[in-house]
Structure formats: C-alpha cells, structure tokens
Amino acid sequence: xxxDEIDINDLAAYSDxxxxxxxxxxxxxxxxxxxxxxxxxxxxxFREFLLKSELLRAIEDIGFEHPSEVQQECIxxxxxxxxxxxxxxxxxxKTAVFVLSILQNISPINGQVSCVVLCPVRELAEQVKRVxxxxxxxxDPPVRTHAFYGGIHAEEDRKVLQEGVPHIVVGTPxxxxxxxxxxxxxxxxxxxxxxxxxxxxxxxxxMRSDVQKIFLKTPKSKQVMMFSATLSDEIKxxxxxxxxxxxxxxxxxxxxxxxxxxxxxxxxxxxxxxxxRLVETIDNIQFNQMVIFVKTIPRAETxxxxxxxxxLPTIVVHxxxxxxxxxxxxxxxxxxxxxxxxxxxxxxxxxxxxxxNIVINxxxxxxxxxxxxxxxxxxxxxxxxxxxxYISTKEDKDLLDEVQKKLVVEIKELPNDIDPSTYMTS
Ligand code: ADP
Numbered sequence: 043x044x045x046d047e048i049d050i051n052d053l054a055a056y057s058d059x060x061x062x063x064x065x066x067x068x069x070x071x072x073x074x075x076x077x078x079x080x081x082x083x084x085x086x087x088f089r090e091f092l093l094k095s096e097l098l099r100a101i102e103d104i105g106f107e108h109p110s111e112v113q114q115e116c117i118x119x120x121x122x123x124x125x126x127x128x129x130x131x132x133x134x135x136k137t138a139v140f141v142l143s144i145l146q147n148i149s150p151i152n153g154q155v156s157c158v159v160l161c162p163v164r165e166l167a168e169q170v171k172r173v174x175x176x177x178x179x180x181x182d183p184p185v186r187t188h189a190f191y192g193g194i195h196a197e198e199d200r201k202v203l204q205e206g207v208p209h210i211v212v213g214t215p216x217x218x219x220x221x222x223x224x225x226x227x228x229x230x231x232x233x234x235x236x237x238x239x240x241x242x243x244x245x246x247x248x249m250r251s252d253v254q255k256i257f258l259k260t261p262k263s264k265q266v267m268m269f270s271a272t273l274s275d276e277i278k279x280x281x282x283x284x285x286x287x288x289x290x291x292x293x294x295x296x297x298x299x300x301x302x303x304x305x306x307x308x309x310x311x312x313x314x315x316x317x318x319r320l321v322e323t324i325d326n327i328q329f330n331q332m333v334i335f336v337k338t339i340p341r342a343e344t345x346x347x348x349x350x351x352x353x354l355p356t357i358v359v360h361x362x363x364x365x366x367x368x369x370x371x372x373x374x375x376x377x378x379x380x381x382x383x384x385x386x387x388x389x390x391x392x393x394x395x396x397x398x399n400i401v402i403n404x405x406x407x408x409x410x411x412x413x414x415x416x417x418x419x420x421x422x423x424x425x426x427x428x429x430x431x432y433i434s435t436k437e438d439k440d441l442l443d444e445v446q447k448k449l450v451v452e453i454k455e456l457p458n459d460i461d462p463s464t465y466m467t468s
Contacts, residue, residue, distance in 0.1 A: 091117050093146055096180035101142075104176055110135040113142075115291045121146050125288035126267040127240075127281050132418030133394070134293070136269045137173050140236045143267075145178050148234070150185045150209040155227065157210040157234040158260065160253060162242040162391075164191035164214055164365060165372045169394060170238060171212045185209050190217045190227075193365020200226045215243060215252035222259050232260040235284075239391055240268035241277045250280075257284060271391070271418065272411045304420060304427045305465050307456040308442055313434045316404060317348060323402070323430065324354055324382070328462040331375070331398045333419050334384045337405035345404065346384045356382040359389060391415040399465055403431040406438040410448045413441070428465035430456055 088101050088109055109117065112130035120126055120143030130136055140159070148156050161167040171189035178185045186206070190199050190213035199217070202208075203226050211218065211227065221227035235257065243249045266285045273281070273292070282288060311319055320334070336342050339360045346358035357380040359371050375383050376395060383389075383398075387407065401420045407413050413431075420427030431453070433439050446453055 091121065091142075093121075093142060094181075096182065097142060097145055097177060099180050100177045103179075106135075106138070112136055112291070112293050113139055115293065116289075117143055119289045119291070120144075120265075120267060123147070123265050125265060125285035126291065127273070127278060127285070127288050128267070128269045128291045128293075129271065129273045130269075130291070130293040132271045132391075132415060137170060137238070137394075138177075140234075140238075140267050140269065141170075141173050141177050144210070144234045144236075145174070145181065145185065147265075148185060148209060150183055151231070153207050154231040155207055155209065155211050155229055156231060157236070158218065158229060158232050158256065159210070159212040159236040159238060160215050160218065160243060160256065161212065161238045162214065162249065163239075163388060164193060165359075165369060165389065165393060166238065166391075167191045167212045167214055168369050168373070174210055174212065187212060189213060190221060191365070192217045193368065196220060203227060215249050215256060219252045219256050222256060229256070229259040230261060233264050235260055235264050235266045237268040237281075237284075239270055240281060241270045241273050242391060244277050244280050271415060304417060304429060305460075306417065306429045306431070306451060306453045307460075308431045308433050308453050309456045310433050316432055316434065317345070319432070320345075320402065320404060321349075321352060321354075324349075327400070327428075327460070328466060329381070329400045329428075330466070331378070331380075331395065332382045332400040332402065333389070333395065333398050333416075334382065334402045334404050335407065335416050336384065336386060337407075339386060341405070342384050342386050349382060349384070354382055355380045356384060358384045360386050361388045387412060389419075391418075393419060395419055399427045401427070401429045403429070406431055406433065406441050409441070410445050413445050414449065426465045428460070 088098060088106065091109075093101075112128065112134050116126060116128050116139040120139055128136060128139065144157050150156065159170055161170055167189045168191070171187050174185075174187040178187065186208040187210040188202055188208035190211060192214060196217070199221055203221070207228075218227065222229055237243055237253065243253050266288070268281045268284070278290075309319065324332070334345065336345055339362050342358050342360050346356050349356035357371050357375055359368055359375070363371075372389075372393070374380070378397065383395075398420050401417050403413070403416060407416055417427075417429035420429060431438075431442060433442055442453060445451070
C-alpha cells in the first residue's frame with residue numbers, strides 16, 4: 043500500500059494472524075491479598091531504609107518523596123538479601139525495589155558481572171538500565187550498567203564487553219544467553235539475579251528455557267528476585283524453583299488489581315467504524331499522551347499512517363522494526379516528541395509512560411491479564427487515566443464481561459462527554 047493511499051477500511055481487512063508476541067496461554071490471576079493503597083503519604087521516608095547517602099541523594103534528584111507500598115514492603119527484605127517474589131500492580135514502583143537494594147549491596151569488582159536482570163522485551167531492558175543509571179550516579183566506586191538485547195549486532199555487544207565488563211547486566215534472555223554461551227559474558231560471579239515481568243518470561247517455553255540456562259551459568263549462592271503485576275499460582279510455583287525460602291509479597295488481590303484513578307469505558311461499534319470513531323475521539327478529548335493497542339503489526343502500521351495523514355502526532359512501535367529505531371522511537375515518545383503511540387501487545391506491559399493518560403484498546407487483547415497490563419500504561423504511579431475499549435465482536439464482548447467479573451469493576455459505555463478533570467491530573 044502506498045503511504046498516500048490509505049483507505050479508512052484498510053485496517054479492518056487485515057487478519058489477526060500476525061502478532062507472535064502474545065501467543066502464550068495464560069493462567070488467570072489468583073493472587074492472595076493485602077490492602078490496596080497508593081503512595082504512602084504518611085509512610086516512612088526512604089531515609090528509614092538506611093540506604094547509602096549517595097543513593098538518598100539520587101532519590102532526591104529523581105524526586106521520589108515517599109516509598110510506595112510495594113517499596114515499603116520489599117526494599118527492607120531485598121536489602122537484607124532474601125530471595126523475593128513480588129506481585130504488585132503496574133506503575134507502583136517495583137523497579138526501584140530491586141534497583142535500590144542491588145545498588146545498596148553491590149561491591150563492584152572490575153572485570154566481574156555481579157548482577158543480571160532479565161526482561162522479556164528490549165524496551166524494558168533499556169528502561170531498567172536507565173533506572174539503574176539514574177540511581178547509581180553518585181556511587182563511588184562507580185557502578186556500570188549495560189543493556190544487552192537482540193536486534194543490535196552481537197558484535198557491538200562483544201566490543202562493549204571487551205572494553206570493560208559492566209557490573210550490572212540488564213538484558214533479554216536470548217541475547218544474554220548467546221553472549222554467555224560464546225564466552226563473551228561470564229556470569230560466574232553473579233550475586234544478584236532478577237526477573238522483571240517474570241510471568242511473561244516463565245510462561246513462554248522458549249524464554250523459560252533460556253532463563254533456566256542463564257540461571258545455571260550463575261553460582262548457586264546468590265539473591266534471586268522476581269517481579270510482576272500478575273502471577274498465577276502455577277507461575278508462582280515455577281518461580282519458587284529458582285529460589286530458597288523466598289519472601290513472598292503480594293500486594294492487592296486479583297479483585298482489586300484494577301488501577302484506582304483509572305476510568306474504564308467501552309464503545310460498541312462495527313469494525314469498519316473504528317477509525318472514524320478513533321479520529322473523533324482524538325479530536326474531541328483532551329489528553330497528554332495516548333497509547334493505542336492493536337492486534338497485529340500490519341494494523342499498527344496502517345493505523346499510524348492514517349493518523350499521521352490526519353496530522354495527528356503519531357508514532358508506531360512494533361516487534362518487527364529495526365531495534366535501534368524501536369528504542370529511539372520509544373524513548374522519544376517518552377520525551378513527548380509525539381503524543382500518540384500505536385503499538386501491539388509488545389508494549390502492553392511494563393513500559394513506563396509517565397505522561398500517558400489515555401489507553402485505547404482499538405482491538406481487544408486476548409485475555410484479562412493483557413487487558414490489565416495494557417490499561418496500566420495509563421495512570422502510572424497513582425495518577426489519573428482513561429481506558430476505552432472498542433467492542434466489535436462477540437469475543438470482545440465476552441472478554442469485556444470477563445474483565446468486569448474478574449477485576450470486579452464496572453466498565454460503562456463511553457459517554458458523549460467526559461469531564462477532563464476526571465482523567466487529567468492537573
Ligand atoms: P512498576 O514496575 O511497578 O510497573 P515502575 O517501577 O515502572 O512501576 O514505576 C512507575 C513510575 O512510578 C515510574 O515513573 C517511577 O519513576 C515512579 N515511581 C516509582 N516509585 C516512586 C516513588 N516512591 N515516588 C514517586 N514516583 C515513583
């Protein structure tokens with residue numbers, strides 16, 4: 043299709059056989075519960091964790107004032123060295139749990155990798171690396187972190203490793219395993235092993251096998267920590283196989299996993315009406331940034347072209363894009379170069395888009411868990427947000443019902459007018 047010739051119905055013509063990143067079968071959420079609270083306004087400050095002064099300084103620079111509930115619960119345990127399984131809803135600051143505890147305890151030795159953090163998606167690896175860099179900046183001796191992931195020439199990674207081994211390796215399982223197997227990356231001194239979005243990595247057989255192989259390259263004695271917003275009992279059981287007497291922290295039960303501050307609506311429409319309604323919504327609604335999820339890569343590309351053609355500042359990111367371009371677009375979107383991101387299930391999880399306050403499920407996801415992760419891209423860290431799901435088939439409707447039942451939430455039909463103050467944080 044040429045860039046200029048976009049038919050409003052083109053999108054509807056594509057089939058849904060194309061996206062391979064969401065092919066996994068999932069157990070549903072069954073976690074047990076604790077009370078659901080947000081930022082601990084009355085909670086103890088970061089000082090009470092007795093973190094190094096260099097870390098406290100960085101925390102101040104970054105602007106964190108109070109630890110969130112998950113940070114309150116987990117940072118002391120993680121600093122103590124316990125193995126940890128942590129489930130807490132999206133956007134509540136799980137990354138800082140492992141980043142701070144590792145930076146507190148690490149003794150960087152030149153030439154040795156002390157920590158491995160595995161993430162399911164490249165963008166997340168890059169994001170986690172940046173969080174390490176933000177917190178480690180005052181440490182002396184300095185700590186070095188590098189992200190390794192597919193899509194970049196392995197040769198570049200080998201060069202990085204030859205020039206100076208990072209103390210902290212963040213990466214996707216495939217690339218980390220490749221570098222380990224060929225001897226470029228030596229993991230025999232690892233003391234901290236982290237799986238971020240662990241359920242996604244452990245439920246896919248391929249990734250799980252890579253994770254296991256990497257795990258076996260590390261010494262027996264080390265601290266293992268795993269994090270996710272959703273964890274089935276089956277995955278918890280698998281997590282525990284990697285651990286010794288883990289401390290288990292499950293914040294808020296499945297029934298309350300929907301984000302407070304997030305308004306959720308649905309819109310009944312025909313597939314062929316989706317584009318028109320989307321453009322209307324974008325024209326009529328106030329927002330900071332918006333993420334639109336579609337089910338396949340061709341649909342994502344077509345939709346981006348359509349929105350760009352209408353002069354809407356839109357960018358697409360998907361899994362079949364050149365890696366450098368993918369990371370570049372992702373980070374520029376975070377920096378507000380564009381206001382609308384069209385993507386697939388690829389960025390459904392973990393991505394921390396601070397300014398996104400609207401998520402549109404142009405195509406419904408495959409299951410409740412994905413729905414939860416996707417809508418969690420809006421309303422990060424307790425801010426307000428709006429999620430709109432387009433319902434055009436019986437499957438969509440069934441999933442919407444399941445979401446309402448499982449998440450104990452009422453999703454209403456999208457009204458004509460929504461007061462922006464209800465979803466825009468002023
Ligand atoms: P999760 O991994 O639980 O989905 P992240 O670690 O990505 O969440 O954190 C979500 C957002 O909240 C990030 O922008 C992060 O900088 C911010 N954040 C985390 N902890 C705090 C805190 N204690 N105070 C303020 N902002 C925080």
